[in-house]
Amino acid sequence: MKYLILLLIPVFSFQAKAQLDRKAIYSALASDSKEVVQKQLDGIQSVKESSEVKAFKGALQMKAAQFQKTAKDKLNLFNAGKKILESEIKSNDGNAEYRFLRLLIQENAPKQLKYSGNIDDDVITIVAGYSKLKESTKTALESYAKKSSALKGLL
Template identity: 40%
Template sequence: MTKRFLTFIGTIGLLLLTINTVTAQSKAAFYTALASSSVKTIDAQISQVAGYTTAAGAPAFIGALEMRKAGLVTIPAKKLSIFKQGHKKLESVIKADPKEAEYRFLRLMIQENAPKSLGYSKNIAEDSKMVRDQFASLPAVTQQSIKSYSKKSKSLSGLL
């Protein structure tokens, strides 16, 4: 192998490491925003995630953020409109990739915290089982978010 080829391979490896780090940092920022009670923080994260147009699951993350945001706005009609918009995005991604546990975790968090009047709680047991079954295979930042959330979750209590 030539020195030039080895340099190229090293550069690719460094690039992949950087991409993985950015992804981990981005997911950590996402989960921090999702836990926030600030519409401004959530809106900033929606803009950030929307910039990841190549990410297949970006609409799921945007949808979850929008559904969280709906709980923070004060105008009832706007609450419902934002919630429905986010719901449509999250559910379409889950329908397209039903075995992805991270999307199920997003839905689980929303369903456990959505007002009962919305009737959005039909998949809690199914999503909880999938998250538990696939926990070990999820990215570390997602695992950490699940651990944190499980402390206040009824369906994930006793996870760890």
């Protein structure tokens, strides 16, 4: 029994140290594949919860909403993700990465959701905080800026 416990400790330690794969998450947010988005949403469940994990989870839920079958399910999932992301932005107002996540969603959300009121503020925060972002986030941001009407020519 003692040996079994010793064998299991590394397994649990590895699971607790799982980290966000920003590159894969940003690829999923840019994807039109339900499976790709769901894979990232499922994978983020194994990462220890933090403000950062919550922000990505909220953004992924909002993206996943487009793949729901009914309008009610789409709206419910979108609003659940929005609540999570907005809460993290409120708690971390100057976080450029969270603002980038919201900008990604705002620029691509259907107009009827009326989720576009923070684009200008988000752009200001993103540009101001660009130099402090992780390299994987900078890469995703630079790629997105090429097709973003709000970021075009700013980076």
